[in-house]
Amino acid sequence: MAKKTEATVEDKLRELYNLQLIDSRIDEIRNVRGELPLEVQDLEDEVEGLKTRLSKLDAHSDELSENIKSKKNLIEEAKALITKYTDQQKNVRNNREFNSLSKEMEFQELEMELAEKHIREFKAQIEQQKEVIDKSKKRLADKTDHLKHKKSELEEILKETQKEEENLMKMSEDHAKSIEERLIKAYTRIRTSVKNGLAVVPIERGASGGSYFTIPPQVQVEIASRKKIITDEHSGRILVDAALAYEQVEKMDKVFAKL
Template sequence: MAKKKELTVEERLRALYDLQLIDSRIDEIRNVRGELPLEVRDLEDEVAGLKIRLEKLVSSLEIIDNDIVGKKNLIEEAKALIKKYSEQQKNVRNNREFNSLTKEVEFQELEIQLAEKHIKEFKAQIEQKKEVISETKDKVKERETHLKHKKGELDAILAETEKEEQALISKSEDYKSEIEERLVAAYTRIRKNVKNGLAIVPIERGASGGSFFTIPPQIQVEIASRKKVITDEHSGRILVDAELAEEQKAKMEKMFSKL
């Protein structure tokens, strides 16, 4: 394996700041995408859930329809038995047999009444479920339209930025491979611990970029001399002088424009 070229402190600072600019550009691209991928995933899950609910509602309608058919068949059977018992009543030999058949007829009549009551309840359930099905279908249609719109947004952003993002990720890895692992590890650790991902910042108006804490003049002179890597005692960020930062920004902007 080829040995890494030994960089001067200034070269390390420039390489680290270049790496920061590349990674910040990747962050910008991902911020543009923002929450869209999550929104699309959530909408896809919501639509899938609504469709499952719709299938269950339609399936429950079929079950109720079968229950109604069952009750109608029971009514027909009960009517046939009433007719049979009524015919038998004409040929009874005593009151006991007549009363027994009368009870059978009354029982079948009650069965018919109960079945008709159930059919009425089932039909009410059908109407209620049909209403819910209609509302669910409307919601599926509305969420699918919203999903299509969000997917279109995401696809447009991906088409516009994916190629650049992949090129930048590759550049980031290239730069990391040129910098000693100790510095890369420190840079990565600082990036994770700060809100905006800025591990290396220039001095602006006597303070570290994005901070209100003034850097003592002697430290500013040391930073400008580029003889050693200096960190801000308040934020832990690595500091570079404004001139170096401007030079590297100009260089990296040219590179970004070619990606």
């Protein structure tokens, strides 16, 4: 049985750079979406918040209306009692009974005045709330319309990119499995620590791609020999020579075109 040939350093560098190209492609797709998913989520939360606020305002307005009805009933009851006491005064036997009924009538009149005062206050609150409700309804309509537009925008982008992104993610997973664990760990660590997600970069005009620190000529020769994995001393990125990078970009572009 033939012994399995161990991957050379060059093979490992090519696979690492392929993985970088795949992951960078995924990053590009996600950058196109940008903050849109978060915008949609924020708008959905805002719309729900406005609906809850409107529901509470409507419930409070209903409560105020019920309070007005209750106070009007109290006024009618007070009027009926005053009529009753007025009739009773006609048949009293002494001043004490007359004065007692007069006090009851005065109390009912005060109750009516207080109820009318409360009714005016409740009506003023309802008017104030009506303004708030109208503004909230307009804001809700505007936000709902904006949300609909943003959702449509997001759905369109997802429709265009979702399949490609899923295929690329599967490809990324498969490529990662073909690379030895210590290199994948290093790649992931570097990729998550740099802003642009570039963990493997080519030499461009004598400098490290992505950081632009000049690479000494002797180190450039070592990188071009593809005999060992070399990292940029400034950024920690894994370095490949420009020729290898060009070859892999051409190869992967053909792969991406089929997605």
